[in-house]
Amino acid sequence: MNLRIPGPTPLPPDVLQALSRQMINHRGPEFASLIAEVTNQLKYFFQTENDLLILTGSGTGAMEASIVNTLSPGERVLAVSIGNFGDRFAEIATQFGLDVVKIGFPMGQAADPDEIARKLDADRDITTVLVTHNETSTGVTNDLEAISAVVKGRDKLLIVDGISSVGSVEVKTDAWGCDVVLSGSQKGWMAPPGLAFASLSKLAWERHANAKLPRMYWDFTAAKKYLEHGETPFTPAISVFYALQVSLQSLREEGRDEVFARHARIAKHARDRVSSLGLRLFADPKHASNTVTAFYTPEGVDSRVIAKELEEKYDTVVAVGQGAITATTMRFGHLGWVSEADIDVAADAVGKTIERLATIPAR
Amino acid sequence: MNLRIPGPTPLPPDVLQALSRQMINHRGPEFASLIAEVTNQLKYFFQTENDLLILTGSGTGAMEASIVNTLSPGERVLAVSIGNFGDRFAEIATQFGLDVVKIGFPMGQAADPDEIARKLDADRDITTVLVTHNETSTGVTNDLEAISAVVKGRDKLLIVDGISSVGSVEVKTDAWGCDVVLSGSQKGWMAPPGLAFASLSKLAWERHANAKLPRMYWDFTAAKKYLEHGETPFTPAISVFYALQVSLQSLREEGRDEVFARHARIAKHARDRVSSLGLRLFADPKHASNTVTAFYTPEGVDSRVIAKELEEKYDTVVAVGQGAITATTMRFGHLGWVSEADIDVAADAVGKTIERLATIPAR
Numbered sequence: 001m002n003l004r005i006p007g008p009t010p011l012p013p014d015v016l017q018a019l020s021r022q023m024i025n026h027r028g029p030e031f032a033s034l035i036a037e038v039t040n041q042l043k044y045f046f047q048t049e050n051d052l053l054i055l056t057g058s059g060t061g062a063m064e065a066s067i068v069n070t071l072s073p074g075e076r077v078l079a080v081s082i083g084n085f086g087d088r089f090a091e092i093a094t095q096f097g098l099d100v101v102k103i104g105f106p107m108g109q110a111a112d113p114d115e116i117a118r119k120l121d122a123d124r125d126i127t128t129v130l131v132t133h134n135e136t137s138t139g140v141t142n143d144l145e146a147i148s149a150v151v152k153g154r155d156k157l158l159i160v161d162g163i164s165s166v167g168s169v170e171v172k173t174d175a176w177g178c179d180v181v182l183s184g185s186q187k188g189w190m191a192p193p194g195l196a197f198a199s200l201s202k203l204a205w206e207r208h209a210n211a212k213l214p215r216m217y218w219d220f221t222a223a224k225k226y227l228e229h230g231e232t233p234f235t236p237a238i239s240v241f242y243a244l245q246v247s248l249q250s251l252r253e254e255g256r257d258e259v260f261a262r263h264a265r266i267a268k269h270a271r272d273r274v275s276s277l278g279l280r281l282f283a284d285p286k287h288a289s290n291t292v293t294a295f296y297t298p299e300g301v302d303s304r305v306i307a308k309e310l311e312e313k314y315d316t317v318v319a320v321g322q323g324a325i326t327a328t329t330m331r332f333g334h335l336g337w338v339s340e341a342d343i344d345v346a347a348d349a350v351g352k353t354i355e356r357l358a359t360i361p362a363r
Numbered sequence: 364m365n366l367r368i369p370g371p372t373p374l375p376p377d378v379l380q381a382l383s384r385q386m387i388n389h390r391g392p393e394f395a396s397l398i399a400e401v402t403n404q405l406k407y408f409f410q411t412e413n414d415l416l417i418l419t420g421s422g423t424g425a426m427e428a429s430i431v432n433t434l435s436p437g438e439r440v441l442a443v444s445i446g447n448f449g450d451r452f453a454e455i456a457t458q459f460g461l462d463v464v465k466i467g468f469p470m471g472q473a474a475d476p477d478e479i480a481r482k483l484d485a486d487r488d489i490t491t492v493l494v495t496h497n498e499t500s501t502g503v504t505n506d507l508e509a510i511s512a513v514v515k516g517r518d519k520l521l522i523v524d525g526i527s528s529v530g531s532v533e534v535k536t537d538a539w540g541c542d543v544v545l546s547g548s549q550k551g552w553m554a555p556p557g558l559a560f561a562s563l564s565k566l567a568w569e570r571h572a573n574a575k576l577p578r579m580y581w582d583f584t585a586a587k588k589y590l591e592h593g594e595t596p597f598t599p600a601i602s603v604f605y606a607l608q609v610s611l612q613s614l615r616e617e618g619r620d621e622v623f624a625r626h627a628r629i630a631k632h633a634r635d636r637v638s639s640l641g642l643r644l645f646a647d648p649k650h651a652s653n654t655v656t657a658f659y660t661p662e663g664v665d666s667r668v669i670a671k672e673l674e675e676k677y678d679t680v681v682a683v684g685q686g687a688i689t690a691t692t693m694r695f696g697h698l699g700w701v702s703e704a705d706i707d708v709a710a711d712a713v714g715k716t717i718e719r720l721a722t723i724p725a726r
Contacts, residue, residue: 001385008386008601016383019602022364023371023555025680056557057420057580058597064580096577186598192386194419194557194600214459214577217420217427234421235549237557237600238371239382317388 004346005319006136006164006292006333008186008193011243015190018246019239026238032230034241039227041248042197045256046166046181048173052199053223056237059163059184062196064092065218066159066180070128070204072212073097077128078119078156080111080147084137084322089130089161096213101126107138107325108294110287113146120154128157128207134165137322139283139294139331141169145176152177157207163187166197167251168263168291168335179204185240188263188291188335190247194237263290269340270332273347277354282329291335294321296328298354303330306353314349367709368682369499369527369655369696371549371556374606378553378700381609382602389601395593397604402590404611405560408619409529409544411536415562416586419600422526422547425559427455428581429522429543433491433567435575436460440491441482441519443474443510447500447685452493452524459576464489470501470688471657473650476509483517491520491570497528500685502646502657502694504532508539515540520570526550529560530614531626531654531698542567548603551626551654551698553610557600626653632703633695636710640717645692654698657684659691661717666693669716677712 003010011019024030035054043052055062071077076099079090086104093100103119105111111131120126129151134141144160151158159180162171166181168188173181179201186193200208200220208220222233251259267290271281274295282294297303303320307330310316321329332346366373374382387393398417406415418425434440439462442453449467456463466482468474474494483489492514497504507523514521522543525534529544531551536544542564549556563571563583571583585596614622630653634644637658645657660666666683670693673679684692695709 001387003386003388005388005390008389008598011386016385019382020379022379023366023374023549024364025366025368025682026371026556027368027682028674028680057424058599060597061420061580092579095579184598186386186601192600192602193389193598194603216455216458217424234423235371235547235556236421237555237603238549239555239602239606240557240600243602311391317391319388319390 002316002342002345004332004334004342005317006331006335007184009190009333009336011190011192012247012250012337015243015247018242019192021242023238026235027231031238034245035227035230035232038241038244038248041252044252046173046199047171047175048199050174050199050201051224052197053220053227054232054236055196055198055218055223056194056232056234057196058193059182059196060088061218062182062184062198063089063161065220066182066198067092067096068213068215068218069220070157070159070180070207070211071098072210074099075127076101076125077130078103078126080116080129080131082109082111082132082138082140082142083107083135085135085161086132089132093130108140108282109284110140110142111147113143113150116147117150120150120156126156128159130159131161133160133162133171134169134289134291136164136292139289139292140287141165141289142287144171144178148176148178157203164291164335168259170260173199185244189244190250190336191243192240194240195244263335266334266338266340266343267291267293270334270343273343277347277351292331292333294329294331297330298358301354301357302327305357306330306350309353310349313353316346316349318346365679365705365708367695367697367705368680369694369698370547372553372696372699374553374555375610375613375700378606378610381605382555384605386601389598390594394601397608398590398593398595401604401607401611404615407615409536409562410534410538411562413537413562413564414587415560416583416590417595417599418559418561418581418586419557419595419597420559421556422545422559423451424581425545425547425561426452426524428583429545429561430455430459430461431576431578431581432583433520433522433543433570433574434461435573437462438490439464439488440493441466441489443479443492443494445472445474445495445501445503445505446470446498448498448524449495452495456493471503471645472647473503473505474510476506476513479510480513483513483519489519491522493522494524496523496525496534497532497652497654499527499655502652502655503650504528504652505650507534507541511539511541520566527654527698531622533623536562548607552607553613553699554606555603557603558607626698629697629701629703629706630654630656633697633706636706640710640714655694655696657692657694660693661721664717664720665690668720669693669713672716673712676716679709679712681709
């Protein structure tokens with residue numbers, strides 16, 4: 001199967017092999033050395049000296065964790081949304097009783113840092129900004145460095161959903177002053193889903209100390225305390241740790257800059273191939289994502305019809321759109337273990353499929 | 364390694380093999396068929412026709428989920444505790460702002476259903492009872508059928524932590540009227556940690572409809588809605604599903620009653636072997652657990668000293684005690700993929716170790 005969705009991603013053979021290691025005691029010395037190694041490798045890709053915590057759950061779990069650990073009921077937060085995952089962040093904040101001010105941008109566009117600045121200047125009660133770095137639903141990457149400059153220039157807490165960017169796209173957590181940065185194991189990390197990551201700055205810990213939202217499973221204090229002894233508070237997804245240990249060694253060997261450059265190169269290849277099929281790219285070209293490419297289906301052809309045929313005839317799995325653009329867009333994931341050849345196989349299959357569908361007379 | 368802790372447990376070869384299957388689309392037909400099969404198999408072992416939801420997280424995550432999905436702030440709950448995991452359930456309820464009435468029993472003893480009845484009769488504001496079926500910290504199994512009769516006879520919601528019992532010990536979820544029953548993949552299920560399970564009765568869903576505690580990641584309505592389409596709301600721990608598919612097929616082939624009988628037989632063997640070493644069992648013999656056996660260390664010998672030597676000299680990993688009995692007790696896990704021979708290896712190693720430690724003159 002050519003799995004070309006924006007996570008879960010295909011796993012390299014040595015990662016698959018690692019998954020079949022026998023279980024160990026999660027409170028013993030082998031696990032302590034494993035979590036220490038994986039944590040350090042993640043910090044290298046997060047470009048941070050801050051604490052980094054590994055949670056058992058999906059990326060959305062980490063989003064919930066970042067909110068319940070740093071905020072108090074009724075606190076005013078600015079949720080910046082450029083698509084479905086931005087909306088999700090706002091929804092979590094709303095569910096937990098925060099006073100959510102939402103600033104949205106049209107799907108396919110990036111957030112405008114100046115507009116965020118104006119919002120923050122006009123509404124001084126906002127303490128915290130939630131932002132998606134890479135919006136998986138539209139294939140748009142926000143200019144996190146510029147957004148961070150705006151947010152940190154106003155001394156707000158900055159929480160970044162970097163779930164589908166960190167490890168594949170440059171995120172300078174410390175240099176840019178991002179307080180909380182999140183990611184998930186099934187994205188560019190070449191590991192299965194089941195673990196999520198959160199880095200925390202000094203300011204994030206200060207906010208945490210006074211944050212009153214209820215929490216237990218996601219509590220960062222417990223995670224930090226146990227990590228100091230090479231453990232997690234609750235039983236972790238050990239086999240995903242095995243996978244990450246091996247995949248992070250590969251990524252490290254390849255080198256951070258080389259991994260980012262490869263993602264940029266393959267993303268450009270994906271956009272070129274899609275365009276050459278006569279299909280229109282969805283994202284603003286200035287902010288096109290290096291991990292996922294969204295494109296319009298041909299006029300009047302439902303994305304789900306194309307996706308079904310791709311799977312049945314070509315063993316190629318792509319993602320359809322999300323939310324309002326479910327039927328009219330499709331997406332290629334190109335993060336993690338991916339090469340130009342994988343894109344070619346998927347693009348060829350899309351080309352043949354739309355050609356065939358175009359010749360079917362409308363009923 | 365002879366891994367003899369009460370979870371994670373050793374995995375059979377075919378389960379290890381299944382873990383190295385390539386990733387699939389969690390929103391595609393293969394996953395839909397996988398989650399349907401695993402859910403049905405789990406329901407057979409839970410002995411329930413109720414809904415059963417699979418969550419990505421540890422057992423403690425499922426405990427938190429059961430609380431935030433069925434209760435509202437300030438609601439009065441009775442937390443029945445016979446050890447560390449009972450205390451944890453009470454702690455989660457407290458963290459989430461519930462009005463927690465705790466009823467504790469001495470470690471090593473089971474809960475007295477009559478005392479629970481008296482408490483419920485004296486305090487009519489209690490709406491919900493939290494109870495541990497099998498207390499992993501002490502190796503005691505509560506009489507869930509009797510407790511359930513008391514609780515359901517008074518029309519309270521009954522939430523059961525069956526994390527280390529369901530699948531290894533009989534739990535008649537429907538026949539006994541248990542409203543919410545929880546378990547976790549790394550226990551008797553012969554799978555790695557990463558997934559947790561919750562069954563929900565009609566009353567549980569009714570309570571859920573009015574439950575005001577904040578939730579998003581753990582929301583049962585979302586989980587049920589997505590399950591109807593063969594999905595989960597957020598990316599699930601796919602490789603753990605692969606493992607469960609295979610391990611549940613094995614358990615199903617063995618047969619429910621046979622699996623429970625095997626656990627009973629091996630547990631008795633473990634107690635006999637420990638006793639024959641001259642070590643005193645911790646649990647009340649009338650309520651000794653079939654999945655974990657706790658026993659006292661020899662007078663003056665710290666459990667951690669024994670555990671260290673077991674690991675270093677005999678490649679045998681046992682659990683030390685928890686909480687107040689950390690130093691003075693140890694525990695054998697005997698759930699999942701376990702035989703009498705595994706117990707013999709561990710018991711022999713303990714025997715040789717305590718013999719050697721006894722001959723070391725005290726410093």
